[in-house]
Amino acid sequence: MQIIITGGAGFLGARLARTLLAQGSLSLAGAAARPIERITLVDRAAPPADLTADARIKAITGDLNDQLSAQADATPWREADAIFHLAAAVSGECEADFDLGMRSNFAATHALLERVRALNTRPVLVFASSLAVFGDSPEQPLPKVIEDHTLPTPQTSYGIQKFIGEQLVADFTRKGFVRGRSVRLMTVSVRPGKPNGAASGFFSGMIREPLAGLRAACPVPDETPVAVASPARTIEGIIRAAEASDAQWGPRTALNLPSLPTTVGEMAAALERVAGKAATALLDRTPDPAIMRIVKTWPGRIETARAKALGLAADDSFEAVIREYVRENPDAVKLPGVA
């Protein structure tokens, strides 16, 4: 089996690759599991060294739109049994640079679908959409609880572009050009590594940086609701989307992945339980209106009946999520007394 991961050098893409390599095989759309022979990581950046050390990993470094052009080598796309389309410009970037978002999220997703359609290979395609398709606004308040059939009313360009991607995936799937599944990722926390341009970045930074002994911005009020999922739960959902049979998957509407409903204040309290007052003392509570404007439109509470029926579950508690991060990233934890 050959697999492509776009955005494969990013945090989620690399973690997905590691998980797939570790399991060694994959079931696609209800079929029997087959050994994974190759995972091609398409990304602007080079993948981490642990991945390139694996003989099954191939890296294509460059702009995704370029890689999907008629001039580029079609071989990896032609040979792919499954494509995980994770490459995207993030929310904050897209709000600041409209054209960047349209190119990276809208045009690239369309080009990817047209590429595989032209090859007539009907791969399984998992499209990483986002809870950012849901947006609250004074003119159109979100319902208190988001359900599987709630109408998305995105309030960011990123959300609109992801929602359009879902529609394209649905119709290319209905037409039989691809076997597409769209999953809406929740706010992933705790992300290791460096901050990115996502408006949601601080949801990881406010945990990761204090654990590293560094100051961190916490730019929104304590009561700000957030629907979080750990990296492990997120990867679980992405893989399950590829594995589920058509009957298990159900409608072509994008699937909300499970999330833990919490608040910024509860996250800070969990951090204090894990790492003490020394950790929360490192949080800078200076409000950032630009981030607040985006984040406050996102829903905090999402009922995910479809995901549950697929056997997917949310994290137990945010404290458990932090402890998982500490376990997985010992070198990134520098604050004294955190085990």
Added chain:
Amino acid sequence: MQIIITGGAGFLGARLARTLLAQGSLSLAGAAARPIERITLVDRAAPPADLTADARIKAITGDLNDQLSAQADATPWREADAIFHLAAAVSGECEADFDLGMRSNFAATHALLERVRALNTRPVLVFASSLAVFGDSPEQPLPKVIEDHTLPTPQTSYGIQKFIGEQLVADFTRKGFVRGRSVRLMTVSVRPGKPNGAASGFFSGMIREPLAGLRAACPVPDETPVAVASPARTIEGIIRAAEASDAQWGPRTALNLPSLPTTVGEMAAALERVAGKAATALLDRTPDPAIMRIVKTWPGRIETARAKALGLAADDSFEAVIREYVRENPDAVKLPGVA
């Protein structure tokens, strides 16, 4: 005031132009009404002679995508205070020819939005979407009654393309590039003239052709539900979308226009009341699976609270709709005894 109507030589576009010329002025987004100096009709076909005879009408004949290209003259787009974007490939065509639909409905709408964005003129833009964004399927049954916040799950490429157009209009509006309003048109009946490639075409043909003394296909069962609106009610809704202030308009989500819930059987019965058994005897009740497949996914009953609040109403009865058609199109009514 300068106005552009894309698809301006089509039935709805031409009727919209006639209505605007007759009223002579237009209020845009709550501002005071201003005299209409020019209406530019952009269409592949030439407009009807009664329109070109009016000095305020200008016709641009050609492909819309070409007219929106960087090579084409930008003057009409630059001067437009309002754009009514009605040009589209219809449902049946888009289902048969995927690329045609993507070019005519998806790419053209995107190009139009980028064109006006580049000109930085912020025109009012009314985008004609469709009830075809709603689609019933075994995996995802539609609710019995569609409401303003019902999640569209399109089951045709046409529906997907219109729904994507709505999203683009919403985000270009949120960003301040255009003052967009999307209205979802219902099944327009009775359309005069020749049949087009719309799967919904027979909803007009089954009335129009018998009144002309011609046989007509009625390819779906009597109990098939349909949400119809007369041409007059449809144009009313399109104009109201341009006129309403931002506060009246409300959210950027597309607005379902009012419709009369009826069935094919009730439509035939109304035809018989207006034109006698001689009319219904001209209906060929041979099922057409291709049309049935598309039409049966559309909803029949739609609650339109937002449209009502804007002062818009559905037709009183389908019999009244037929009588309106007879009054407006005396030359097309050839069956003896119909007044």
